[in-house]
Amino acid sequence: MTPEVPPLSRVQSTADLGPSARPKRFVFVLLDNFTMLCFASAVEALRIANRMSGQTLYTWVLAGDGGEEAYCSAGVGFKLDMDLGELSRDDVMFLCGGIDVKSASTKTLLNWVRREARRGVVTGGLCTAAYTLAKAGLLDGKRATIHWENHDSFLEEFDEIELTKSVFVMDGNRYTTAGGTASIDLMLKIIADDHGEDLANAVADQLIYTTIRTDQDTQRLSTPTRIGVRHPKLSKVIQMMEANIEEPISPSNLAADIGMSTRQLERLFRRYLNRSPKRYYMELRLQKARNLLMQTDMSVINVALACGFTSPSHFSKCYRSQYNTTPYRERGAQSGRLSV
Template identity: 40%
Template sequence: MCAAPLPDPAPTTVGFVLVPDFALMTYAAAVEPLRAANALSGRILYRWWHAAPGDCPVPASNGLTVAPDVAIGAESPGADWILVCAGGNPSDFDDPALFAWLRRLSLRPGAVIGGLSGGPYLLARAGLLDGRRCTLHWEHIPAFRERFPRVEVVRSLYEVGPDRMTCSGGIAALDMMLDRIGRDHGPGLAAGVADWFLHNQIREGLSPQRMALRQRFDLRDPRLLRVLAVMEENLEAPLTREALADLARIGVRQLERLFRERLGTSLHRHYLGLRLDQAHRLRRETAMPAAEIAAATGFLNAEELARAERRRRRQAE
């Protein structure tokens, strides 16, 4: 006598909370693998819905709009995962009603609350990441660390825990969803979804977010690569030219020549650009006073930082 076939597993329902100027690529990279898993398996493994502040159509960063089908504040929206997708400048977004709703949903047994791209910023604003480990887009990390010291931030592609998941954004959302599909329904289906999207390598969560310096600058010189890495890690207390030359095991003049020949700029100008970019991010994404931003980026005071910014603007004109 043949055994009765096993029933199909209950679908996992995913709620996408989209805030204005959300990152469309991130959202698409998160929802499309769910659609593909359904299509390739021939079963409804995943369902999803959308919510948005104000319960109105919400624009993505490129202007495309998505209409919500669940109201913010709904008592029983029916979701196993709630994923908040943000982009642009999440530090400017403030919606107490949304934050309160997310806190209520996080209390439901088995609920997983997540953030994509700038979404973890909003989870932290809601108090949902205190004492937890998370990741978010590398551009937002410096300001995030200043504002939320109780959250452990890592520069990984994604972080998945029992009741939280966070993703740095972009196509890292595809890798995170492939990881979840593999856990839920086996590595074969995850590999099939990856193949369908021409994604020939499923990256692990701890993979780095950014290109290696070797690729970013098209460099092979280990001396320059060593110096560039140290520069990026030491913006608050910049190293002297002599200290950087010692790291490269060459003289200052030779290091300067390498910068001009390989990068088309001087050592000083490159290092200054890194610090000014960091100051710009902190000003845009935090309420830090100018003096604190200056101190965090290696300037003596706010006046020195302002002068450096004015010089760069004049040079760009």
């Protein structure tokens, strides 16, 4: 699938880009129920780079198990160019993940990805496809990222990987993104490395992408910022809570750590969040529990322990109060799903 290139460059002449070289080929492997936005964002950045340079700098093909057709999570079908065949060592392979990536990471796919990675092919995972790379053992000992919704479950299953909250990570020849428009940021970085920042900036302008993020940018605002809390001591307490889910800290110790009395901390939470510190902390723990129940195969008791509950009955009672269902019913309805 080779895109059309206009005869005139919008950025610089072909001479400015140096001698004509063989275009870099990207192989997009579309997993079942992949997220269209992460895939489309990546392809559009490459297409526009060709258009703005006046050259065919990049080409791409669509691949998948069976080589016939793949469907995204929005139900749109894409005709594939190839099966899971042998790639060129100069190719860049990107797995495109989305809903239920665990089921989409079949044995056939994992074996193929491992084989191609052993041959030296640069390998990346867009959106939840970082899970596929991890399952194939390709991220062991490396830094990586994944969509924030899948962060907790990923940490529980792959403790040998340094998981970050960055929008994208490039660690050697392994690339991962957080999903959505993070594909644009990764592609702009690749374009800048290949052909200079002027071209990458021109591509961003065409995409009306006004703020280019780097691998130092995180995919979500901090919780205090997201909920509109600007009190420095309250923000610190919230961060401490988020970092201590498995072994919760008592409100009195939280208060002491920031130089407040327990009563002062209570008033601070009531004023800004309309709930007690204990209630807010419980909601954080239950949210993580829900993510683990919906996205992993962990037993209910292990989920409870991972979220600071030593009593299964107490966990069940709290969960029912928050979500109007039991952890066991939640697990039955959502078992094994990794979603975006």
